[in-house]
Amino acid sequence: MVSRTVTILNRTGLHARPAALFAQAAGCFSATIRVLKGSQQADARSVLALMLLAAGQGTEVTIEAEGEDEEAAVTALAGMLESDFDRDDTVGVERSPA
Amino acid sequence: MLVLKGTGASAGIAAGRVVVRAADAALPAEPPPGDRQQEAARFAAALADSKRQLAEIAQAVRRQAGEREAQIFAAHLAMLEDPLLAGAIRAYIERDGLAAGQAVERAVAELAARFLALPDALLRSRADDIRDLGARLLRNLRGQADAAHAAGRGAGAVLCAEDTTPSEIASLDTEQELGVVTERGAVNSHAAILARALGIPLVIGVQDACHRLRAGELVIVDGASGEVLVEPDQATLARYAGWRQTPTAAAGDDSPAVTLDGFRVELAANIGSVKEAAAALAAGAEAVGVLRTEFLFLDRTAPPSEEEQFQAYAAVLRALAPRRVVIRTADIGGDKEAAYLAVPNPQPELRTPHSTFRTGENPALGLRGIRLSLRQEEMFRTQLRALLRAAPFGNLAILLPMVCDVSEVRRTKELIGSVQADLRRLDLGPWTSDLGRIGLGVMVETPAAAVLAAELAEQTDFLSIGTNDLTQYVLAADRTDPAVAEWYQPLHPAVLRLVAATVEAANRAGKWVAICGEVAADPLAAPLFVGMGVRELSMAPASIPAVKQAIRGLRKADAEVLLSAALKSKEAAEVVELLSRVTAD
Numbered sequence: 001m002v003s004r005t006v007t008i009l010n011r012t013g014l015h016a017r018p019a020a021l022f023a024q025a026a027g028c029f030s031a032t033i034r035v036l037k038g039s040q041q042a043d044a045r046s047v048l049a050l051m052l053l054a055a056g057q058g059t060e061v062t063i064e065a066e067g068e069d070e071e072a073a074v075t076a077l078a079g080m081l082e083s084d085f086d087r088d089d090t091v092g093v094e095r096s097p098a
Numbered sequence: 099m100l101v102l103k104g105t106g107a108s109a110g111i112a113a114g115r116v117v118v119r120a121a122d123a124a125l126p127a128e129p130p131p132g133d134r135q136q137e138a139a140r141f142a143a144a145l146a147d148s149k150r151q152l153a154e155i156a157q158a159v160r161r162q163a164g165e166r167e168a169q170i171f172a173a174h175l176a177m178l179e180d181p182l183l184a185g186a187i188r189a190y191i192e193r194d195g196l197a198a199g200q201a202v203e204r205a206v207a208e209l210a211a212r213f214l215a216l217p218d219a220l221l222r223s224r225a226d227d228i229r230d231l232g233a234r235l236l237r238n239l240r241g242q243a244d245a246a247h248a249a250g251r252g253a254g255a256v257l258c259a260e261d262t263t264p265s266e267i268a269s270l271d272t273e274q275e276l277g278v279v280t281e282r283g284a285v286n287s288h289a290a291i292l293a294r295a296l297g298i299p300l301v302i303g304v305q306d307a308c309h310r311l312r313a314g315e316l317v318i319v320d321g322a323s324g325e326v327l328v329e330p331d332q333a334t335l336a337r338y339a340g341w342r343q344t345p346t347a348a349a350g351d352d353s354p355a356v357t358l359d360g361f362r363v364e365l366a367a368n369i370g371s372v373k374e375a376a377a378a379l380a381a382g383a384e385a386v387g388v389l390r391t392e393f394l395f396l397d398r399t400a401p402p403s404e405e406e407q408f409q410a411y412a413a414v415l416r417a418l419a420p421r422r423v424v425i426r427t428a429d430i431g432g433d434k435e436a437a438y439l440a441v442p443n444p445q446p447e448l449r450t451p452h453s454t455f456r457t458g459e460n461p462a463l464g465l466r467g468i469r470l471s472l473r474q475e476e477m478f479r480t481q482l483r484a485l486l487r488a489a490p491f492g493n494l495a496i497l498l499p500m501v502c503d504v505s506e507v508r509r510t511k512e513l514i515g516s517v518q519a520d521l522r523r524l525d526l527g528p529w530t531s532d533l534g535r536i537g538l539g540v541m542v543e544t545p546a547a548a549v550l551a552a553e554l555a556e557q558t559d560f561l562s563i564g565t566n567d568l569t570q571y572v573l574a575a576d577r578t579d580p581a582v583a584e585w586y587q588p589l590h591p592a593v594l595r596l597v598a599a600t601v602e603a604a605n606r607a608g609k610w611v612a613i614c615g616e617v618a619a620d621p622l623a624a625p626l627f628v629g630m631g632v633r634e635l636s637m638a639p640a641s642i643p644a645v646k647q648a649i650r651g652l653r654k655a656d657a658e659v660l661l662s663a664a665l666k667s668k669e670a671a672e673v674v675e676l677l678s679r680v681t682a683d
Contacts, residue, residue: 048209052216
C-alpha cells in the first residue's frame with residue numbers, strides 16, 4: 001500500500017465539480033483508492049463520498065492506494081490536489097493574445 | 099376569502115383546483131419480496147429505467163429551458179450511479195437481504211441525513227436531490243411510470259405538496275398544471291430554478307398547506323407575491339383572469355407596453371444563459387435588463403477565459419441587436435459560491451474546521467458582487483476586456499452588482515479606462531472607436547445605494563433596482579430561509595419608499611431607471627412602478643405578456659394616486675389590500 005498526505009492547495013477544494021473530476025481521475029486506476037480526512041474516509045471513485053468530506057482549500061488529506069498501479073495513482077491524485085491550477089489559468093489568460 | 103402566505107419562488111399567476119399530493123404519493127403496493135437474487139435484479143431494472151428517464155428529462159429540459167437547467171439532471175445521473183447510493187442499495191439487498199424498496203428507502207434516508215449535517219448550505223441542499231432520486235427508484239420498482247405519477251392531476255390543477263423536486267417540476271405539463279404550492283423548499287433549490295425557467299408559478303413555504311388546502315378547492319396562486327387565495331370571490335377572480343394568460347397567448351408580440359394615458363414602460367428580460375436570449379425574443383422582450391454572467395463562473399474549477407467570455411457576450415449581443423443588452427458583471431459570493439475564489443476567513447475567531455476558507459458566517463453580507471470583483475482584480479479585468487471586445491456586436495451596457503457608493507464606481511471606471519488603453523495599444527480591432535457609447539450602471543440592492551441614489555445616478559448612466567436583495571437587506575430577512583419567509587415582503591412600505599426615492603433620484607438626474615427583481619414580474623405591483631415613473635421592468639421572459647397586459651389597463655394618473663397611498667401604508671398587508679381594491683374596480 002502506498003499513501004501520501006497532502007494539503008489541498010487548489011482553491012476549489014473537493015467540492016461539487018472538482019470532486020467529480022477527482023473521482024473520474026481515480027476511476028482510471030485499477031488500485032483501490034481512499035481519501036482520508038481526520039477520522040473520515042471516502043472511496044476516491046465516489047463523488048458523493050468526496051463531497052461529504054467537505055474538504056476545502058487548506059485541508060490536509062491522505063490518499064491511500066492499494067493495487068498494481070498504486071504508486072502511479074497516488075502520485076497523480078496527490079498532484080491534482082496540490083496543483084494551484086487556478087493561478088496558472090489566470091496567468092495563461094493574461095498571456096494569450098486578446 | 100382565505101389568503102395563505104408563502105414565499106414566491108417562481109413568478110406568475112395560476113388559478114385552478116387544488117390537487118393534494120400526499121408526502122407518500124400513493125404508490126402501487128410493492129410485490130412480495132423475492133429472494134436476494136430476484137430483488138437485486140428488480141433493483142438493476144429500476145436503476146436502468148431511472149437512468150433512461152433522467153437522460154430523457156435532461157434532453158427535454160435542455161430544449162425547454164436551457165443547458166444550465168439540463169445539467170441538474172446530468173448531475174443526478176452521476177449521483178445515481180455512485181457507490182454510496184446504488185452501491186449501498188445493492189449491499190442492503192445482497193448482504194442484508196432487504197427487499198429492493200426497503201433498501202432504497204434506507205440508503206436514501208441515511209445519505210440524505212449525512213448531507214443535511216454538513217455546514218455548507220449548497221452541499222446540504224444535495225439531500226433534496228438524493229431524495230428525488232430515491233422517489234424515482236421507488237416508482238420504477240413498483241412499475242409506476244412518470245406519466246402515471248402525474249395522472250389524476252388533470253387540466254387546470256394547482257398541485258399542493260409538502261415539497262417538490264426537480265423531477266416533479268420537469269414532469270409537469272405546463273399546458274395542464276397551472277401552479278405549484280409547497281410547505282417547504284428554498285428559493286434557490288434546483289426545483290425553484292427549474293420552475294422559473296419553465297414559467298411555472300411556484301409558491302413555497304406555505305405552512306401546513308396540504309391540510310389547509312382541500313382537494314378540489316379553487317385557488318389563485320400568485321408566484322410573485324407568494325400568496326395563495328382560497329375560494330376567491332368573483333371580483334378577485336375577474337381581476338386575476340385578465341392577467342392569467344398563457345405566455346404563448348402574446349408570444350412574439352413585441353408591441354410596446356403603454357398605459358391608457360400614454361406612459362410607456364419598456365419590458366425587458368432577465369436571462370442567465372446564451373440560450374435564454376431566444377426565449378427573451380420569443381416572449382416579446384424589448385431589451386435584456388440583466389444578463390447574469392454567473393453561468394460562466396459557477397460549477398467549474400477555474401475562472402472562464404477571456405475568449406470564452408467574449409464568445410458568450412458577443413453571441414447574446416448579436417442575437418438581441420439592436421436591442422439593448424445589460425450585462426451584469428459576476429455576482430459571485432453570497433449564495434452563489436465559486437470554489438476557486440474561496441478566500442481565507444478574515445476573522446480567525448469565527449473559524450471552524452469547515453469555514454476557515456469560506457467567505458464568513460453570513461455570505462449575503464460578505465465578499466460578493468463588485469466587492470469580490472475589485473478584490474480579484476485580474477479576473478475582473480478579464481471580464482471587462484471580454485465585455486469591451488464584445489461591445490461592437492450589439493448594444494451593450496455594463497451593470498455592477500452590490501454597489502454601496504460611488505467609490506466602487508470610481509474604481510471600476512479606472513479599471514475600464516486601463517483596459518481600454520490596453521486594447522487601444524494592441525489595436526486589435528474596430529471596437530476602440532465604439533467605447534464611448536457603452537453605458538455603465540449600478541444595481542441598487544443595498545440600502546446604502548438606495549439612500550445614495552442621487553450621487554450614484556450622477557456618476558453613472560442608469561440605475562437598476564434589484565428588489566430581491568434590497569428587500570432581504572432592508573427587512574433583514576434571508577430570502578433563502580423559509581423560517582423568515584413571512585418577513586421577506588417586496589411590497590413592504592419600507593422597501594417601496596426606498597424604491598420610489600431611488601426612481602425619483604434617477605429621473606431627476608435624467609438617468610434611465612429599471613426594476614429587475616422578481617416583483618417586476620408581478621402584474622399586481624405594476625401600478626406602483628408606473629406611478630413611480632419607472633422606465634423599464636425586467637423579468638423572466640415568461641412573465642412579460644401578463645405584465646404587458648396589466649400595464650395596458652392602467653392610467654398613469656390613477657397609478658400615481660395609488661402609489662402615494664401605498665407609500666403612506668404602515669405595513670405590507672395594507673399595500674396588498676390597496677392594490678387588490680384599486681385593481682378590482
